[in-house]
Amino acid sequence: MKVFVTGASGFVGSEVVKELLVNGHQVVGLARSEESVKSIKEAGAEVLMGDLDNLDILQKGAREADGVIHTAFIHDFSDYQTNALKDQKAIEAMGEVLKGTDKSIVVTGGTLGLPLIDGKITEDSKAPAESIRFSEKAFVNLSESGVKASIVRLSPSVYGNSKLGFKGGFGLMLAELAKAKGSAAYIGEGNNVWPAVHRADAAKLFRLALEKGETGARYNAVSNDEPLSMKEFAELIGEKLNIPVKSLSIEEAPEYFTWMTYFVQENCPATNLQTREKLGWNPSEKSFVEELNQYFF
Structure with missing residues (x-):
């Protein structure tokens, strides 16, 4: 399928692009600089210029693709809330054009700070209402509106x-x-x-979530170590x-x-038991x- 990937030149996103291409998908990567353009083209993907503030461009990418993987984030954690709000708006904008279709969107979240269930963060752990985890809120809202949305929640250490x-x-x-x-x-x-997860293992999980993920599903990108x-x-x-x-x-x-x-x-x-069982993912x-x-x- 034709997949629109945001953050396509980033640390995780670039590996997602590679994983998709190796498995026969066509990729259009979002690029906000000439350096990103070069990186995405060298990987073998097409380029769409824009960033998380360009909501029209994000919607164009989503509309013209068969599926979306959203890995972009402004990694200035000293102003986390502002950047998390931008992330939410970007997800909502892309999701808006996916309503009424069977196209999948996979967004990125995190395991850190989620509530424990019987001493563990599982796939059933949900961000509390007052949380500033806006990507998870956006994913929930999209799922409830009928969009085929799922979320991959990364470990604190992606390496x-x-x-x-x-x-x-x-x-x-x-x-x-x-x-x-x-x-x-x-x-x-x-x-x-x-916990931690290797970026190559995380990329495989993003691909599997796109190909096989269920609406409203939460997947934990956590290694077996x-x-x-x-x-x-x-x-x-x-x-x-x-x-x-x-x-x-x-x-x-x-x-x-x-x-x-x-x-x-x-x-x-955090645990990955349900993620492995549902998607056949095996971090290695x-x-x-x-x-x-x-x-x-």
């Missing part, structure tokens, strides 16, 4: 070596912060955990970089973590720790 350089989501940000600060830190006892606690992660960083490890109180944390403080204290013991890439050892330390 994988690429020509963009080794990246690892929030996890790598913490490792880089520790290197810059000269110490590795965690909050309180540091028992909260974060046992996640490290924040204390264990800090200790790993401390050992590899030969720097001290320390526990910070919640009052001390903002001086060290700044805008990441809220995220760092969250517990995210190397673990986050293996990637850190190969490309960062």
Whole structure:
């Protein structure tokens, strides 16, 4: 099918484009710069110029495609709410032109901060009404209006070596912060955990959600590996970089973590059981720790 991909030159989106093309789909990628245009064309996809503020362009891309995968996001987490609102409006705009069709749209969310069910974040965990997870709200609204919408909820640490350089989501940000600060830190006892997922595994999940996903379905992009606690992660960083490890109180944390403080204290013991069962997804890439050892330390 012809698939419109936003964020097509990004860390996750570029891998989604590759995954789609390898599996016989045609791709039109949204590009907001000449650098993005070059990257998307080199991957073998067509280009549509625009960004998340160009709602007419987003609707054009969605209207002319057989399906949509939305991975674009403005990654300035210091102004998360503003950017999350832009994300919501973009999803709603694309969804509007999909109403009355059988075209699928797969949007991007996150597992971090979702409520636990019997001690785990499962596919049944839903963002509370007061949450600023606007992509999840938009996905729900589209599903309830009859659009064939589903959501892939990424782990806090999405990693994988690429020509963009080794990246690892929030996890790598913490490792880089520790290197810059000269110490590795965690909050309180540091028992909260974060899962991770390789971007290639995540890309496969996006494709499967597009091809086989159900309306209103939530899919957790979480690897099968046992996640490290924040204390264990800090200790790993401390050992590899030969720097001290320390526990910070919640009052001390903002001086060290700044805008990441809220995220760092969250517990995210997410599972992927329903995702694997429903879509036949099987994450198989190397673990986050293996990637850190190969490309960062």
